[in-house]
Amino acid sequence: MEIPKELLYTQEHEWILFDDSANTATIGITDYAQGELGDIVFVELPNVGATVKQMDPFGTIEAVKAVSDLFSPVTGEVVEVNSLLQDRPELINQDPYDKGWMIKVKISDSSELNSLMSPEDYKTHIS
């Protein structure tokens, strides 16, 4: 199970990569989450310009066995959406931390990052 060191995590199995210089964050779901969900067939993401709120649903993900909400690790404005996922949601299964990224958000309050889990904490959370 891959848990990259440079990321922060939520209880709901989203990861976030913070880019200090641009004050933006890239968001996706973890390797553990994609493994638990199994084959992903559809993902519904917000439009660019939408606002997301910390730990509110920002989209839904549909796997063969269940449909789940996606929870935003931070509050902010969506500045980019991975449009590849529309036709190729399997990228989330194949490459959850890179090609399977979901949205980029301009963060409104970077102190929210303090409430997220470190890679070590996330590892404990899923074991």
Next chain:
Amino acid sequence: MSELLFDLSEKNRKGYTLPQRRVPQKETNKLIPNEFIRKQPARLPEVSENEVVRHFIALSRLNHHVDKGFYPLGSCTMKYNPKINENVANSACLKDLHPMQSTRLTQGALALMYELSEYLREIAGMKAVTLQPAAGAHGELVGLMLIRAYHENQGNPRQNILIPDSAHGTNPASVTISGYSAVQVKSNEKGLVDLEDLRSKLDENTAALMLTNPNTLGIFETQIAQINNMLREVGALLYMDGANLNALLGIVRPGDIGVDVLHFNLHKSFSTPHGGGGPGSGPVGVSEKLIDFLPVPKLTKNENEYCWDYDCPKSIGRVHSFYGNFGIMIRAYAYIRMLGSHGLKRVSENAIINANYLMKELESHFQLPFAGPRMHEFVLSGSKQKEQGVSTAEIAKRILDYGFHAPTVYFPLIVREAIMIEPTETESKQTLDRFAACMIDIAKEVENNPEMVKNAPHTTPVSRLDEVRAIRQPDIRYNFDNT
């Protein structure tokens, strides 16, 4: 795979003979306006009677169904349908009725509907019942519309419906469609509603709590009295999802434990068919304070005559064409009359005994989350097997090799690698023992021969289907032009 009926079609072959014409022939275009006449004949398969019969019998042999073998999906999907129900529903005096016939000519059918709603009312301890909703989820929507009408009548429709995290997915879906917001309530370490979490989410904006009792873990919500008190304090109502009523017949009446709205699923608790998505029937029962809002028309009895009452100014209106799915009501009526009050109680008692027997047989081979006895169903976790590299989905596939249908898996969501088993009351001890032996065999295979499980099923007409492609690129239309 077998050919489709379209593939068997031969031009001008037919399986019927029309009776000799006894009225003068008229041209179609003199009877029907031109814009409604087909320009090309419908492309129906042209086959003889025995071809049709053989085709469907062949398909039914590839399929698994409750007439062919045990399925541990239980009443959650549909109970065994006693054949006498079909005989009654197929009697000419019932099946040839038309809902446009006058009430004078349909008193028998109205009597059946009236008595069925009285039986359901008595069984559930509710004050009134509507038979209109088309199935369970429709019943949920109607129940929520009644709740909204009640609160609107009090001056404020309110915003939230609370739902435990163990609930069926239809609950939040119905809540959303009815215009309310679903708020999730956690379960505690016993698998029951966490009262602290409930308290923190309950306020004057709460329209109702939507509770399934027993819940989807098969555990009876023993704190129901406290929950009720908490709801009353803020003026919220109690909705009970009747999905698990099969555990309560003749034992607990939801109306007696403070339920304001209850939907029945006639296919789950009263043995009506529900194949292929319907037709179903999802009657709704209500407490005193919601009676005025029930759908119209209401079936009433004046002296010696049954009639429809449309004069209900506070009603939410009509929720189904005519009066609901009458054919399904006949079957439920036959079932209730066949069993009587003692028989119905024995249904639930046997459903509970069967579930607990199977649970005891299996609990040492799989992980059993939450302690204590269960009602009519129980949920195992395949997490022990998952750690050994075999998932619940693979175990479910392997069960097919033993001639059983797989149980519900990955639900409820609060149990990891969930395997939900509901045998129902109709299965014999021998069948339960055979199923237990199958599950124990598979648990051993996971340890000794995991590949056997991971590559299952081995004996079914087809093995693993491409579920992803089936969802993403469904191919459901016969392509005439490629033949």
